[in-house]
Amino acid sequence: MEIKNKRAVLKIEIxxxxxxxxxxxxxxxxxxxxxxxxxxxxxxYLRSIGTFDMQFSEKTI
Structure with a gap:
C-alpha cells in the first residue's frame, strides 16, 4: 500500500x-x-504526633 498524501501523514505524526x-x-x-x-x-501527621506527645508528657509529670 502506497501512501499518497505524505504531508497529511506527517501532520498526523506531529x-x-x-x-x-x-x-x-x-x-x-x-x-x-x-x-x-x-x-x-x-x-x-508528624506535627500532630508531636503535640500529642507534648500534651501526654505534661499530664504525666
Missing part, C-alpha cells in the same frame, strides 16, 4: 507526538502534585 508530550507533562505534573500533598500530609 499531532501524535504533541499529544504524547502533553500526556507526559500532565503525568509529571500529577505526580509532582501528589508528592506535594503526601509531603504536606506527612508534615501535618
Amino acid at each position: 499531532a501524535l507526538f504533541y499529544c504524547n508530550c502533553l500526556c507526559f507533562n500532565l503525568e509529571l505534573s500529577f505526580r509532582r502534585n501528589v508528592s506535594l500533598v503526601e509531603e504536606k500530609y506527612n508534615q501535618m
Whole structure:
C-alpha cells in the first residue's frame, strides 16, 4: 500500500507526538502534585504526633 498524501501523514505524526508530550507533562505534573500533598500530609501527621506527645508528657509529670 502506497501512501499518497505524505504531508497529511506527517501532520498526523506531529499531532501524535504533541499529544504524547502533553500526556507526559500532565503525568509529571500529577505526580509532582501528589508528592506535594503526601509531603504536606506527612508534615501535618508528624506535627500532630508531636503535640500529642507534648500534651501526654505534661499530664504525666
